[in-house]
Structures are given as C-alpha cells and as structure tokens.
Amino acid sequence: MPGIMLGDMFPDFKADTTIGQIRFHEFLGDSWGILFSHPRDYTPVCTTELGRAVKLAEEFKKRNVRMIALSIDSVPDHLGWSKDINSYNSDEPTETLPFPIIADPKRDLAVKLGMLDPDEKDNDGMPVTARCVFIIGPDKKMKLSILYPATTGRNFDEILRVVDSLQLTAKHSVATPVDWKPGDKVMVTPNVPEEEASKIFTCGVTTKELPSGKKYLRYTAQPK
Amino acid sequence: MPGIMLGDMFPDFKADTTIGQIRFHEFLGDSWGILFSHPRDYTPVCTTELGRAVKLAEEFKKRNVRMIALSIDSVPDHLGWSKDINSYNSDEPTETLPFPIIADPKRDLAVKLGMLDPDEKDNDGMPVTARCVFIIGPDKKMKLSILYPATTGRNFDEILRVVDSLQLTAKHSVATPVDWKPGDKVMVTPNVPEEEASKIFTCGVTTKELPSGKKYLRYTAQPK
Numbered sequence: 001m002p003g004i005m006l007g008d009m010f011p012d013f014k015a016d017t018t019i020g021q022i023r024f025h026e027f028l029g030d031s032w033g034i035l036f037s038h039p040r041d042y043t044p045v046c047t048t049e050l051g052r053a054v055k056l057a058e059e060f061k062k063r064n065v066r067m068i069a070l071s072i073d074s075v076p077d078h079l080g081w082s083k084d085i086n087s088y089n090s091d092e093p094t095e096t097l098p099f100p101i102i103a104d105p106k107r108d109l110a111v112k113l114g115m116l117d118p119d120e121k122d123n124d125g126m127p128v129t130a131r132c133v134f135i136i137g138p139d140k141k142m143k144l145s146i147l148y149p150a151t152t153g154r155n156f157d158e159i160l161r162v163v164d165s166l167q168l169t170a171k172h173s174v175a176t177p178v179d180w181k182p183g184d185k186v187m188v189t190p191n192v193p194e195e196e197a198s199k200i201f202t203c204g205v206t207t208k209e210l211p212s213g214k215k216y217l218r219y220t221a222q223p224k
Numbered sequence: 225m226p227g228i229m230l231g232d233m234f235p236d237f238k239a240d241t242t243i244g245q246i247r248f249h250e251f252l253g254d255s256w257g258i259l260f261s262h263p264r265d266y267t268p269v270c271t272t273e274l275g276r277a278v279k280l281a282e283e284f285k286k287r288n289v290r291m292i293a294l295s296i297d298s299v300p301d302h303l304g305w306s307k308d309i310n311s312y313n314s315d316e317p318t319e320t321l322p323f324p325i326i327a328d329p330k331r332d333l334a335v336k337l338g339m340l341d342p343d344e345k346d347n348d349g350m351p352v353t354a355r356c357v358f359i360i361g362p363d364k365k366m367k368l369s370i371l372y373p374a375t376t377g378r379n380f381d382e383i384l385r386v387v388d389s390l391q392l393t394a395k396h397s398v399a400t401p402v403d404w405k406p407g408d409k410v411m412v413t414p415n416v417p418e419e420e421a422s423k424i425f426t427c428g429v430t431t432k433e434l435p436s437g438k439k440y441l442r443y444t445a446q447p448k
C-alpha cells in the first residue's frame with residue numbers, strides 16, 4: 001500500500017477544487033501547508049470538523065499555513081455542503097469557506113496519497129477517504145501526518161499545537177517535550193554541545209541529574 | 225516507500241525486547257495494542273514521552289490496550305535508560321517499566337513498518353526512528369496512526385482520547401465529533417435510519433436543521 005513518509009517530497013498534483021483547478025505546489029507557494037481529508041460531504045463528524053477548521057482559519061493564516069481540504073465528493077456537493085457548514089457555525093449560509101476543498105470523485109488522489117479508509121464504504125461499496133492530516137513544510141516535504149478513521153473526529157487544538165512545534169523547532173535548536181504547549185519550556189537538542197548551550201540560550205539551561213550521569217535532559221525557556 | 229494504511233492487517237514479527245524475545249501478535253493476544261517508536265534512548269524528548277507513558281500505563285491497562293515501545297537502540301541501552309526514565313518520574317530508578325521496549329538496532333522493523341525519520345541521523349549518519357504511534361485493534365488491524373518527527377513530542381492525552389473514541393465507536397453506531405472528549409455528546413452514524421435512531425438511542429436524538437434540509441447532523445448522549 002502506498003504511503004508518504006516523513007521527509008518525503010510531497011507529490012505535486014493537479015486537482016479540481018471549489019476555487020477552480022489548482023496545481024498543489026503552486027497553491028502552497030512558499031507557505032507551510034495542511035492538507036486534510038474527510039470521508040464524505042453531508043455527514044455528521046465531517047461537518048463538525050470543517051466547521052472548526054473554518055473557525056481556526058485565522059490561526060492557520062497567522063502561522064503562514066495554507067489550508068486545503070479533500071474528499072471524494074464533487075465540487076457542486078462541496079459548495080452545497082459549505083452552506084451547511086457555515087450554518088452549523090451560525091454564520092451566513094454561503095457557499096464560501098476560507099479554504100478550498102479538492103474534489104476527488106475518482107479517488108485518484110486518495111489512492112496516490114494513501115488516504116482511503118477501507119472500513120468505510122459509500123452506497124456503491126467503494127471505500128471513502130479517511131481523516132488524514134498532512135503537514136507540509138515550505139520545502140514541500142512531509143513534516144507530520146495523522147491518519148484517523150471515519151469514526152473518530154480530529155482534535156484541531158492538537159493540530160495547531162504541532163504546527164507551533166514544527167515551526168519553532170525548524171528555527172531553533174530545540175525540541176518540544178511530551179504534551180508541550182506554546183509558552184512551556186523546551187528541550188535543548190542533543191547536537192548542541194554543553195559549552196555552546198549556555199551561549200545560545202541566554203535565558204539559561206537547566207540540566208536534570210539522571211542515574212546514567214548523562215547530561216541530555218536540558219530545559220530552556222521557549223525562544224522568541 | 226512502505227507504509228501501513230488504515231484497515232491493513234498489522235504485520236506479525238519476532239523481536240528482541242526488554243522482556244525477552246516476543247512474537248508481536250502473540251504478545252497482543254486478544255487485546256488492543258499500541259506500538260510507539262522513539263528516536264533514541266538517552267535523549268531529552270523521548271525521556272519525557274516514555275516517562276508520561278509509564279504514568280499512563282494503568283489507564284491503557286484499564287482500556288485493555290497492551291503497550292510496547294520501539295527504538296533502534298539495544299536491549300542493554302533500553303534497560304539502562306529505563307533507570308533514567310524512572311528517575312525522571314521521581315520513581316525508584318530500576319530497569320523495569322510497565323511495558324517492554326523493542327530493540328531494533330538493524331532498523332529491520334523500522335524500515336518494514338515505515339517508522340524512520342530521514343531528517344534525524346545518528347552519529348553514523350543513519351536515520352533514526354520517528355515518533356510513530358500505531359493503534360491496533362483486537363482483530364490485529366491498523367485502526368489509527370500518527371507520525372511525528374523527532375522535534376515534536378507527542379500528546380498522550382490525545383492518544384487516550386482516540387483510544388476511547390475507537391473503542392466506543394467499535395461497539396456502538398456512533399462517531400465522535402471534532403475535539404470530542406469522553407462524556408461529550410456523540411453523533412449518530414449515517415447508516416442508522418431515522419426511524420431506528422430513536423429506538424437505539426433511548427436518551428433521545430437531536431437533529432440540527434441545515435440549509436440542505438438533509439437530516440444527518442444527529443447528536444445523542446454517549447452510550448454506556
């Protein structure tokens with residue numbers, strides 16, 4: 001089965017979307033990107049997910065992340081369903097969302113990108129798209145992915161949290177510990193020698209003593 | 225590149241671990257399973273992650289989920305590092321954790337299961353394991369996966385949340401909406417006809433009116 005791994009160049013493709021035909025890499029430009037698929041238009045969990053994505057569009061924009069959704073439905077269905085999404089959000093029920101949705105009715109992209117959920121079938125017995133999230137860096141490489149089944153709605157706070165971590169750690173020699181949230185302390189990465197750490201991280205570095213005597217558990221304040 | 229998709233039978237394999245050699249499917253038995261990889265022993269983020277996993281072991285056990293970790297380090301390194309993990313948790317610094325760690329020094333499993341992070345290299349210039357999570361059902365099929373890079377520690381609350389969703393939705397004709405937490409309302413799945421929904425969900429079903437006039441946004445209380 002196909003699958004895009006961390007560090008792989010994310011495939012470029014042409015697609016029909018709610019804003020017309022696009023080429024994916026051109027659409028992304030120099031930005032970060034998030035491509036997220038949902039099983040079907042006019043279904044319950046997907047509506048709650050896209051509703052939340054609409055509400056968070058400003059947060060993604062602030063972080064220079066271009067959003068694009070995908071399912072196996074047609075452009076007219078996407079546009080009709082967008083009215084429901086806006087209405088669910090108690091907004092004016094227009095056909096416009098702050099991001100495009102790709103129409104992949106022949107499942108060409110879903111197969112190519114490994115996005116199908118074989119446990120969920122449509123009325124014709126064909127598998128539908130899973131709840132995938134691909135986060136793509138400005139270098140067009142895959143940085144992170146999640147793959148949830150149709151039954152399990154995603155957690156958009158977690159998606160924003162990992163975008164913050166990816167962007168912070170792309171810029172500074174730090175990594176974010178388990179359950180990290182923006183503003184929490186971060187870890188100095190192992191490739192920074194002890195004598196350099198205190199020069200780079202002028203707020204100070206705290207090293208935890210461990211039975212091994214190794215000095216790898218180094219905390220510092222989140223760099224600005 | 226390899227990759228295990230939703231619904232794929234999770235490969236069986238033999239592996240050396242901190243509790244001796246195991247066969248993976250035999251280790252899982254009839255339980256759910258979580259296989260999670262980390263880049264290296266004796267590194268900062270991994271220590272915070274495995275420390276948190278240790279603290280949550282009882283929660284996974286309650287849910288009948290067998291836990292197993294994996295990295296490209298040796299069994300002696302795993303055992304020595306376990307002392308550091310226990311010490312980080314302010315526990316007695318023994319070599320015992322509540323779950324085994326697989327030793328995959330030749331990267332056989334990491335390659336087979338698509339777990340490598342090509343952006344992170346060890347001192348010999350070889351790629352190390354990424355932060356993968358695979359959740360496997362009692363039928364040995366892949367239910368959900370996340371794939372984070374070395375820089376970004378996972379969110380174990382999110383992992384428990386999706387286990388709760390997977391187990392609930394495997395048992396009842398419901399799906400969990402975006403950002404759902406245990407106890408929140410759930411959605412009636414589209415395959416349940418309107419006339420049956422009120423019989424199955426005796427606490428009542430609320431249907432949201434939408435511009436399309438379609439009656440798919442149906443909420444009910446979380447089934448017990």
